Amino acid sequence: MSSHAETIPPAPEERERLTRIQIDRSCRQTVVWYYASAVFWLLVGTVLALIASIKMHTPGFLADWEWLTFGRVRPAHLAAMIYGWGSMAGVGTLLWLQARLTRNRLPLPTLLPATAVIWNLTVTFGVIAILAGYSTSIEWIEIPPATAILFGFCIAVIIAASIRMFRSRESEHTYVSQWYLFGAIFWFPLLYVSAQIFLHTPAAAGAVKAAANWWFAHNVLGLWFTPIGLATVYYLIPKVIGRPVHSYHLSLLGFWTLAIFYNWAGTHHLIGGPLPAWLITVGIVGSVMMFVPVITVAVNHHMTMVGNFHHLKHSPTLRFVVYGAMCYTAVSFQGSLQSLRSVNEITHFTHYTIAHAHLGVYAFFTMVMFGAIYYVAPRLLNAEWHSAGWIRVHFWTTAAGMAIYWLGLTWAGWEQGRMMNDPRIPFLDIVKYTVPWLWSRSAAGVLMTVGHLAFAWLFWNMLRKRGAYLPGPTLLLRKGEPAAVAAGGGE
Amino acid sequence: MNRAWLLALGVFATIVASVTGLVLLPDRQLRGTQPVQDEERGIAVPAGYFGDAEEGRKVYMDLGCIYCHTQQVRPEGFGADIERGWGMRRSVARDYIHDEPPLMGTMRTGPDLMNIGARQPSEQWHYLHLYDPRITSPGSIMPPHRFLFEVRHSADGLPEDAVRLPDEFAEKKPAWIVPNDRARRLVAYLKSLDHNYEVPEAR
Amino acid sequence: MAAFYIALWGLAALLGATAIAALVWAIRRGEFDRLREASLSIFDEEEPVGEVTDRFPGQRF
Numbered sequence: 001m002s003s004h005a006e007t008i009p010p011a012p013e014e015r016e017r018l019t020r021i022q023i024d025r026s027c028r029q030t031v032v033w034y035y036a037s038a039v040f041w042l043l044v045g046t047v048l049a050l051i052a053s054i055k056m057h058t059p060g061f062l063a064d065w066e067w068l069t070f071g072r073v074r075p076a077h078l079a080a081m082i083y084g085w086g087s088m089a090g091v092g093t094l095l096w097l098q099a100r101l102t103r104n105r106l107p108l109p110t111l112l113p114a115t116a117v118i119w120n121l122t123v124t125f126g127v128i129a130i131l132a133g134y135s136t137s138i139e140w141i142e143i144p145p146a147t148a149i150l151f152g153f154c155i156a157v158i159i160a161a162s163i164r165m166f167r168s169r170e171s172e173h174t175y176v177s178q179w180y181l182f183g184a185i186f187w188f189p190l191l192y193v194s195a196q197i198f199l200h201t202p203a204a205a206g207a208v209k210a211a212a213n214w215w216f217a218h219n220v221l222g223l224w225f226t227p228i229g230l231a232t233v234y235y236l237i238p239k240v241i242g243r244p245v246h247s248y249h250l251s252l253l254g255f256w257t258l259a260i261f262y263n264w265a266g267t268h269h270l271i272g273g274p275l276p277a278w279l280i281t282v283g284i285v286g287s288v289m290m291f292v293p294v295i296t297v298a299v300n301h302h303m304t305m306v307g308n309f310h311h312l313k314h315s316p317t318l319r320f321v322v323y324g325a326m327c328y329t330a331v332s333f334q335g336s337l338q339s340l341r342s343v344n345e346i347t348h349f350t351h352y353t354i355a356h357a358h359l360g361v362y363a364f365f366t367m368v369m370f371g372a373i374y375y376v377a378p379r380l381l382n383a384e385w386h387s388a389g390w391i392r393v394h395f396w397t398t399a400a401g402m403a404i405y406w407l408g409l410t411w412a413g414w415e416q417g418r419m420m421n422d423p424r425i426p427f428l429d430i431v432k433y434t435v436p437w438l439w440s441r442s443a444a445g446v447l448m449t450v451g452h453l454a455f456a457w458l459f460w461n462m463l464r465k466r467g468a469y470l471p472g473p474t475l476l477l478r479k480g481e482p483a484a485v486a487a488g489g490g491e
Numbered sequence: 492m493n494r495a496w497l498l499a500l501g502v503f504a505t506i507v508a509s510v511t512g513l514v515l516l517p518d519r520q521l522r523g524t525q526p527v528q529d530e531e532r533g534i535a536v537p538a539g540y541f542g543d544a545e546e547g548r549k550v551y552m553d554l555g556c557i558y559c560h561t562q563q564v565r566p567e568g569f570g571a572d573i574e575r576g577w578g579m580r581r582s583v584a585r586d587y588i589h590d591e592p593p594l595m596g597t598m599r600t601g602p603d604l605m606n607i608g609a610r611q612p613s614e615q616w617h618y619l620h621l622y623d624p625r626i627t628s629p630g631s632i633m634p635p636h637r638f639l640f641e642v643r644h645s646a647d648g649l650p651e652d653a654v655r656l657p658d659e660f661a662e663k664k665p666a667w668i669v670p671n672d673r674a675r676r677l678v679a680y681l682k683s684l685d686h687n688y689e690v691p692e693a694r
Numbered sequence: 695m696a697a698f699y700i701a702l703w704g705l706a707a708l709l710g711a712t713a714i715a716a717l718v719w720a721i722r723r724g725e726f727d728r729l730r731e732a733s734l735s736i737f738d739e740e741e742p743v744g745e746v747t748d749r750f751p752g753q754r755f
Contacts, residue, residue, distance in 0.1 A: 071555020137552035248729035263509030
């Protein structure tokens with residue numbers, strides 16, 4: 001096994017072109033550690049989700065344990081999913097994509113895997129801290145700041161690795177996914193550090209902290225998760241179906257309009273709230289302008305897929321990624337509409353918003369990450385997924401579960417909001433109305449849990465290499481090529 | 492789009508722009524907002540949090556009350572917050588000058604609490620409600636917070652703020668609930684939530 | 695308050711101008727000329743255009 005020398009990589013013309021197998025092999029340890037961690041946090045977050053969901057319609061459930069009270073379980077669920085599952089699946093995918101796009105080995109072979117360990121520790125401390133009562137009580141950023149500092153170290157290493165790969169990249173062309181990924185890795189630390197400063201120092205005062213809170217929270221969705229998700233979609237759809245992206249011009253437009261408009265949408269979380277009217281209006285304008293990048297991306301992806309939808313039958317990755325990409329369009333349209341005052345008057349403060357949030361973080365981002373892991377893991381581990389049946393179970397339970405979740409809570413939230421705006425309806429009557437719909441959310445949650453367990457089982461077997469070791473396009477071999485070539489991998 | 496530095500610059504510029512517009516400029520506008528004199532009560536309002544109320548605010552935060560309760564009254568004509576009796580006027584930025592951080596919340600699984608101190612000043616009600624919300628509010632889905640209390644079955648040596656549990660909610664009768672320190676502080680905080688004073692910007 | 699609005703509009707104008715300047719600069723430099731090639735850059739001899747690269751396990755091409 002060759003050593004990974006920590007010298008400046010040779011200029012593109014001088015070195016030999018790495019094979020894809022060599023690139024993938026170099027990613028194995030880091031990306032597999034990130035993916036395995038992500039799957040672990042997916043399961044933890046799912047348990048916390050079920051507990052929280054049951055508590056909402058059956059409040060006596062586990063009620064005597066203070067550390068599991070709803071007000072702690074709910075943010076613990078959010079932290080485990082956002083910083084555990086979502087971010088770690090995202091980082092793993094981000095690193096692999098950049099290695100592929102720059103045609104470089106993944107650098108920093110000691111530091112990068114170490115960041116996976118540190119990230120895990122940080123999320124663990126964070127979740128425990130929240131359950132123990134040390135949450136900051138600021139949504140999306142409940143992990144106490146002293147713990148969260150560790151994220152900074154990890155991101156710094158990830159940025160260093162990304163820059164190194166980019167600077168010694170082979171291609172003259174910078175693929176669209178690379179812009180989105182660069183955006184994500186620079187935006188996230190800027191957001192996180194700024195938020196910590198505004199929220200925990202006098203840099204912002206009183207009500208303005210709420211503006212800072214939602215500038216942060218909304219931008220984590222739009223400038224961390226969305227770019228990683230879109231970068232993945234832009235790479236995997238063309239790669240799986242073997243056709244290039246429909247319009248590269250549109251890609252450029254989509255990226256920069258996202259960068260500009262998404263940033264300004266955050267205050268739509270505070271419509272009707274105690275902040276200056278101009279601030280709220282700016283947020284609404286930014287939110288509505290999001291139609292531009294979203295339609296751009298939707299047209300691009302759709303036109304790339306046109307004539308190729310039959311591949312959905314045969315490719316697990318494509319199913320998850322296309323489901324995710326379509327939900328990106330849906331959730332963004334919904335978001336733009338929700339920011340209009342007339343709609344917001346009804347939907348604000350209701351279960352409608354929760355349905356919307358899950359349409360984004362789950363139906364878009366999580367499903368795209370599932371697709372990415374299905375594509376990447378076999379290429380890193382030189383093994384096949386051990387069961388097509390379990391993959392189908394995973395897809396259908398999560399796809400259907402998410403649909404039931406969204407339908408139930410969207411209806412419940414809309415009615416809840418309508419009734420709340422009618423002062424003749426007693427508040428407890430509204431609560432009573434929502435309870436059956438909260439049960440439907442738990443039912444959807446059980447379906448999704450089955451899917452997650454199936455996925456974890458598949459991933460466990462992938463790690464144990466229980467899948468058939470078959471030559472075929474999944475393993476980057478031509479028919480008839482000896483398997484030994486892949487096993488050697490150029491190392 | 493091949494220049495890393497151009498990309499990095501653009502990425503940086505977009506975020507600097509938004510943080511300036513959405514955080515720094517509003518902060519400039521609102522910083523230095525002072526309490527106003529409440530003629531009726533003869534004090535400066537908002538008064539801020541002291542003693543048990545200040546500690547109680549931390550209990551509110553650690554138990555995660557913000558995930559079901561808001562603290563922001565929407566303006567007249569936008570929703571029915573005022574008609575529901577959640578406040579005499581809409582909430583304004585001045586109401587939060589002592590709130591570090593503001594606990595505005597985003598969900599109304601339960602009612603808005605901006606003025607709960609004015610609406611429900613009874614300690615007994617709050618203790619019963621926290622112990623088991625269904626005692627005061629049939630059909631409520633708020634979680635019981637029994638861990639904030641001790642249950643006693645004899646009237647001897649009961650502290651003043653002990654509350655008699657209605658028989659149908661007591662496993663062993665008679666029963667009294669005695670709030671622990673966290674419960675006392677939380678209720679002190681809830682009772683301090685009263686923003687029904689007048690402010691010039693919301694006449 | 696006037697100073698505040700001047701700052702707000704001034705910032706917006708400055709940002710808009712910067713964006714337009716960057717766009718013009720990029721066009722002049724020819725950044726937009728070879729986009730088709732860029733979209734093809736993820737393919738190569740081993741995984742060329744037209745070849746599907748993902749299957750359910752156990753399925754053949």
